[in-house]
Amino acid sequence: MVETPANRIVLFGGDLNMRDNELVKAGDIPAGICDLWIEMGKHQEYAYTWDMQRNTNLDFSANNFQPRCRFDRLYFRAATSPMVKFKPVAFKLEGLEIIQSIQRFCSDHWAIQAEFEV
Numbered sequence: 861m862v863e864t865p866a867n868r869i870v871l872f873g874g875d876l877n878m879r880d881n882e883l884v885k886a887g888d889i890p891a892g893i894c895d896l897w898i899e900m901g902k903h904q905e906y907a908y909t910w911d912m913q914r915n916t917n918l919d920f921s922a923n924n925f926q927p928r929c930r931f932d933r934l935y936f937r938a939a940t941s942p943m944v945k946f947k948p949v950a951f952k953l954e955g956l957e958i959i960q961s962i963q964r965f966c967s968d969h970w971a972i973q974a975e976f977e978v
Contacts, residue, residue, distance in 0.1 A: 862890050866940040873934030875969060880930070889935065896934045896974050900951035909933075909953065909970045917968040934972050950975035 861870045873896075878886075889895055897906060909932035912918060912925075920926070936948055953970040 861893055861935065861937050864937070867944065869939045869944060869946045870937040871934065873932070873972060875932050877931050878933070893935050893937050894948075896936050896948055896951050896972075897930070899936070899948055900974075903951075906951060906953045909972065910968065911970070914956070915965050915968055915970070917965050932969055932972055934974055936974075945978060947977045948974060949977045 861872055864870045870893075883889070897903075907930055908914075908928040909930055911928040912920065913928055934951075938944075938946065951972070951974050954973045955966045955969075955971045958965055
């Protein structure tokens with residue numbers, strides 16, 4: 861992301877399976893790169909993309925353990941050119957509803973949805 865030419869927008873994200881403390885150990889987010897969840901206000905309802913307290917697809921009921929983590933992340937680097945207008949304006953999670961026909965969520969992770977102003 862850092863080495864991409866400055867006149868280009870860069871988006872990188874997915875299921876990184878990385879906890880906050882592991883990110884810090886890896887050197888944290890490079891300067892000029894933003895974590896869109898943080899950039900959009902760190903709303904707690906979107907904090908955990910893997911959340912066994914809300915998502916029942918997996919079951920660790922033998923020990924009553926219900927972990928939650930922000931494994932899925934989306935990073936953004938703006939272009940330096942004033943000709944390129946691309947600004948993050950919203951961040952939320954999708955897939956929070958049970959699919960009625962199968963009584964399951966579509967995944968054990970919530971999907972990240974970000975909106976940008978172009």
